[in-house]
Amino acid sequence: MPPGYLVILGLVFKIFGLSLDVARRFSLLSMLSAMVLLGLIIKRYKLPLLSLLLVIPFVLGAPFIASGNIARMEALLLLLVLAAFVLMQRGRLLAGIGVLLLTPLVHPNGVYFLLAGVIAGWCMKSHASTPHRRLPEIVLLAFVVLCWIGYGVFAGLHWSAFIQDMGYQFQRKTTRDILSVLLTRGSVSLIIIVLLGGAYCYWKKVSSALLLAIAVPAWWAALSGKEMWYGVFFGLSFYLLLVFFLNLAIHVRQYLNRLLLRNIVTGAIIFVTFWIVGWNARHAPSGDPLLLGDPRLWCGMQSSPLSYLTEVDRDVVTLRLLMIPRTRTPLLLQVNPIADAFFFSQLRDQGIAFNCPKFSTKVPDWYLIHLSRLFPNVIDQLTTEELKSANLDPCDFNRYIIRSRDSTECWVLVQAPDGK
Numbered sequence: 001m002p003p004g005y006l007v008i009l010g011l012v013f014k015i016f017g018l019s020l021d022v023a024r025r026f027s028l029l030s031m032l033s034a035m036v037l038l039g040l041i042i043k044r045y046k047l048p049l050l051s052l053l054l055v056i057p058f059v060l061g062a063p064f065i066a067s068g069n070i071a072r073m074e075a076l077l078l079l080l081v082l083a084a085f086v087l088m089q090r091g092r093l094l095a096g097i098g099v100l101l102l103t104p105l106v107h108p109n110g111v112y113f114l115l116a117g118v119i120a121g122w123c124m125k126s127h128a129s130t131p132h133r134r135l136p137e138i139v140l141l142a143f144v145v146l147c148w149i150g151y152g153v154f155a156g157l158h159w160s161a162f163i164q165d166m167g168y169q170f171q172r173k174t175t176r177d178i179l180s181v182l183l184t185r186g187s188v189s190l191i192i193i194v195l196l197g198g199a200y201c202y203w204k205k206v207s208s209a210l211l212l213a214i215a216v217p218a219w220w221a222a223l224s225g226k227e228m229w230y231g232v233f234f235g236l237s238f239y240l241l242l243v244f245f246l247n248l249a250i251h252v253r254q255y256l257n258r259l260l261l262r263n264i265v266t267g268a269i270i271f272v273t274f275w276i277v278g279w280n281a282r283h284a285p286s287g288d289p290l291l292l293g294d295p296r297l298w299c300g301m302q303s304s305p306l307s308y309l310t311e312v313d314r315d316v317v318t319l320r321l322l323m324i325p326r327t328r329t330p331l332l333l334q335v336n337p338i339a340d341a342f343f344f345s346q347l348r349d350q351g352i353a354f355n356c357p358k359f360s361t362k363v364p365d366w367y368l369i370h371l372s373r374l375f376p377n378v379i380d381q382l383t384t385e386e387l388k389s390a391n392l393d394p395c396d397f398n399r400y401i402i403r404s405r406d407s408t409e410c411w412v413l414v415q416a417p418d419g420k
Contacts, residue, residue, distance in 0.1 A: 001165055003151060004105035005073040020342035023071035030075035031068035035059055037082035038236075041089060042243060045208050046250045051243045057291040058239045063231035064289075071339070073107040074232050080106060081113045085120075085214055093121045094137035101144045105151060108169075109225065109233070112217035120213035123202075176226050186280045187223070193276055194241065197248050208247035215240035222284070228299045235289030238281045245273035304374050306406050309343055313403055317368070317411050320402045322350060324366060324413075334364035334416075336383045337375075344368075357386060367392065369412040391417045 009026060016022045035055075042051045058064065067074040080103050088096035100117040103110025155162040181187065194216065201209035219237035222230040249269040256262045281290050307313075321344065324331060330353035335341040341354045348354075355364040367390070369383065384394055397412045404410035 001169070002105045002107065003154065004102065004147075005076055005107065008076065008106075009071070018342075018345050020071070020339065023342070024069055027070060027072070027075040028068045030079045031064065034075065034078040034082050037079070037086050040086050041082065041211075041214075044089060045211075045243065046247045051246065054242055054246075055239055058235045058289060060291045061235055061289050063229075063235050067229065067232040070229075072229055074229055077103055077107045077110060078232065078236065081110070081214065084113075084117060085210065088117065088121060088124065089210060092137060093124060094134060095140055097121055098137065098140040098144045101141075102147065105147060109217075109221040109230075112221050113214070116213040116217045120210055124210070173225070176224075178224050178226070181223055181226070184283075186276070186283055189276050190219075190241075190280050193245070193273065197245060200248065200252075204251065206248065206251050208244050208251075211240045211244040211247075215244065231284065231289055234281070234284045238277050238289060241277050242273065245269060245277075249273075299376060299378075306374070306408055308372070308374070308409070309340075310405070313405060313409070313411070314343055316403045317413075318344060318347065320413060321347060321352060321368065326351065327365070331366070332362060332364045334367050336367065336369045336386065337379055340368075340370050364416050367412075367414050367416060369397065369414070371397070371410050371412060373408040 009023060012022060012026050038055065039052060042048055042055075045051065067078075080099055084096040084099035084103070086096075087093075087099065097114075097117060100110070100114045103113055194212065198209065198212055200206070201212075215237045218233040218240070222233035222237065225233075249266045252269065253262045253266045256265060321333070329351045330348075331351060332355050333341075333347075333352050334355040334357065335344070338356055344352075345354075355362055367387070369387070387394060392414060397414070400412045400414040401410050402413045
């Protein structure tokens with residue numbers, strides 16, 4: 001996979017320590033910084049205060065909150081994308097394109113924003129930096145080229161693994177039925193009004209067309225990806241489309257002579273836009289991007305007054321792990337759910353290594369399984385499937401419980417059937 005996020009988060013771990021708290025705070029700071037950049041973009045257009053108020057139901061919706069709370073790439077990708085368009089908006093086109101060139105190294109979805117940014121940059125080339133301001137941009141582009149060369153060398157040195165990883169990703173994507181969500185009344189109507197709005201902006205040279213270079217690829221990334229975590233792109237897209245058409249309505253209004261006609265046309269544009277965008281937001285396939293209903297719910301996950309893990313839990317489980325007889329060093333432990341390994345990362349210094357089943361043919365010596373009634377069904381299904389593939393029967397787990405609490409949380413430690 002593209003290594004950008006892993007490299008940056010790895011550097012953060014080197015500075016602040018390896019923990020899930022650090023990973024989540026990195027996502028939080030990335031998302032908050034992205035929101036600041038979004039505000040800088042919006043303030044350059046008409047009715048900036050109203051536009052900023054419109055963002056509230058989006059950024060307080062479940063997808064934005066989720067993206068700012070997990071160790072995934074979306075928050076960093078949004079930060080880079082919005083930083084790039086802030087630079088482009090201010091005439092630093094080469095710098096903006098340079099930052100966009102980095103985005104595919106964070107996540108493949110960056111390719112969509114890069115293509116849209118190149119088109120926008122070509123349309124804005126008359127606003128490019130003056131020659132005496134281009135040296136920092138050239139330095140940035142040189143750095144970007146080095147990053148891509150580094151990725152190419154890394155992929156070349158691990159070519160079989162690279163082909164396996166990419167094959168796995170593309171196989172997952174190609175099996176998804178994109179047409180079923182693309183050819184809906186909501187999506188088709190949205191495409192039509194965006195094409196009409198874009199054509200008008202190209203004809204009249206309306207500056208707010210830059211918002212489409214963010215909104216359109218964001219919408220496509222969420223629609224084509226069909227991942228629950230891509231819901232944040234739907235939220236960003238729908239919000240920017242509202243701001244875009246709000247500015248378009250104001251622009252159209254100033255060219256109409258009669259006051260009544262101004263009000264009718266402006267109101268019609270705003271009504272149609274809010275109706276179509278609102279319909280699409282309400283029926284987005286990757287979760288609701290608006291602050292509607294209970295904001296704590298996200299794809300089956302919900303908050304709870306019960307602790308997911310306490311210090312006592314961690315101490316008891318850690319002590320039991322250290323008591324495992326060592327037949328080899330390091331002892332290979334697989335933790336389910338996988339991210340729970342973060343809570344026991346200090347055991348790496350005690351001769352315990354962690355196994356991640358994705359793209360790995362290694363057989364772990366032991367399994368540490370966290371069972372919880374708070375898990376959404378999809379987590380339970382994944383855990384059950386993985387354990388059955390390892391010839392472990394979840395029905396036998398009661399014999400291997402090493403810690404239980406609150407009638408909802410328990411930890412199971414079981415030796416792998418093929419363990420040595």
